Amino acid sequence: MLNNKWLHTFYVLVEVGHFTKTAEKLFMTQPGVSQHISKLEAQLDVALINRIGKSFELTEAGKTLYDFIKLQKQQEQTLKNSIKEDSEYKGMCSLGCSGAVATLIYPHLLSRQAQYLDLSIHLQADSNQGIIDKITKNKIDLGVVSQQLPSTELHFEKIANESFCLILPASYKDKQVSFSELLRLGFINHPDGHQYAERLLTANFKGEFKSITQFKQSGFVNQLNQILLPVAFGLGFTVLPEFAVKQFNEPNKLFTLPLAHPISDDLYLVHKANKELPQRYNWLRLNIGKFLAVS
Template structure:
């Protein structure tokens, strides 16, 4: 890398056209200016000026170095301007949440992007552990998870709550032992199914579920596309567990039956980012939209 001090001396010399004026402007001696130019020429391996007594002309190589140095100055000015400029409607926002939540939130985030075309929202659907890993490693900026992570690694804020639904085919009859019914039907598995199911068994206070082992439940199918998870349930092929908002969006609700537990099962959602990281102003626009959604749920 060329010495920036030598480049500055060279640019000043070209701009002033005089060694003495350069020395005065840079608070140097004239021999000091000559020394910088000589060192720069040696570093470049080329003569940069053609000396003629007290005047000089730029060589072709000197013109290239001058243009290069000018571009460096311009780049530095632009960088400093960008560092001091934090537009709430410009830049990329990388977010991650569960697939079910992504299905609900993405249309709302798209509305932001339609209103502010330079605000680019990148939303990834992923399980809790992957979201936390990517936040910690700088791959994702902001996440929504359902388990409280390590507070020494993350800044955590409760953002809202949502009901979980155990969804059955509409044609089934709820038996005396609903646990046996689930075993007969089999689980329509998806990336968050076991997490949701463990919460459901824990919070619902249904004695029929107490003897069930999630790992031993038969699996009747697997879908990783959130919009398709309820399709096999609607066709009578199994049961699953999803947030109520995802169930409400299904296009054929008459084909589904939502089990009514003794106690509603509520999932708490947490907004997380890397500990002590200050997010740019554009994230306030996104966070406000997310919070608005969960505030409406609680109304």
């Protein structure tokens, strides 16, 4: 740890080229300057100046140190200018959410970044638990999750509701779909597939449905935008949030089963309760809900 005061004295000495005048400039006495330089040299174990009579020359190490101090001073100035700054349009916003939410909101984030070039938004798709962990560990500041935990450390705010849909190939349109039909068709799985399916099937096929393991697994894809492809091909059914279905580009190849007991999850914005989010998060907090609202 280099003593900043000594560094400053050395810096001024180099610019002034004179111990006594340096002392005057720093409102101290000449021996103080001498001592600062000696101490610096002792600490770095290298000669900073070459004393020639009453004058001196910078050594190579001295020049190196001088340049270093100059740089540090600039950086410190930059810090002092920026540390109190809190702009809506500058800085990094870190956000975590599910893959489905990510694909839905990412275009909006990009257009915002395009508009405010000093703004950078880091979007990270993750599981609920992963998001909570990252917020707790200060890896990200804001999250969108589908469950509200009873934590005093975290602040939750409901922003949207995602309905789950049971998606079938279009050939089932206007038909009566029985549970055995589903069994025959088979399930297309994806990362949150089992969880979604269990909830939806339990509510809507009471008695018949016991466990997702009843179904033959007709496929698994881990890319959100490809989950619906096998369904469109007639290879199976799946359960997804409504807005993940909306963005599929061949909706006429799909059929969304009308449900007697609709199932949905609330979505919450999460951040640390005791950490006030900077201004640049305002827009996100205000608008994410809109982006997720299914028209």
